[in-house]
Amino acid sequence: MDDFKNFIVQYRGAIIGGLIAILILCTGLYKLVIGIILLVIGMFLGNYVQKNKYDVKEKLKNFIDRM
Numbered sequence: 001m002d003d004f005k006n007f008i009v010q011y012r013g014a015i016i017g018g019l020i021a022i023l024i025l026c027t028g029l030y031k032l033v034i035g036i037i038l039l040v041i042g043m044f045l046g047n048y049v050q051k052n053k054y055d056v057k058e059k060l061k062n063f064i065d066r067m
Helices: 002-010 012-027 030-051 053-066
Strands: none
Touching: 002 012, 012 030, 030 053
């Protein structure tokens, strides 16, 4: 019984994470989570491009020239 308690105490974060993952999968909430993640990535990418226009332009130009 002590081994089981130690297991639960040691891995409680992983157990809670697994239960939350199962709940998200069962409810179909993963579609919303993926959408939010893509939205945040797009926001960061747009911000990076806006602040580093000339660097991005040069990198794209060099990449196209290689092709």
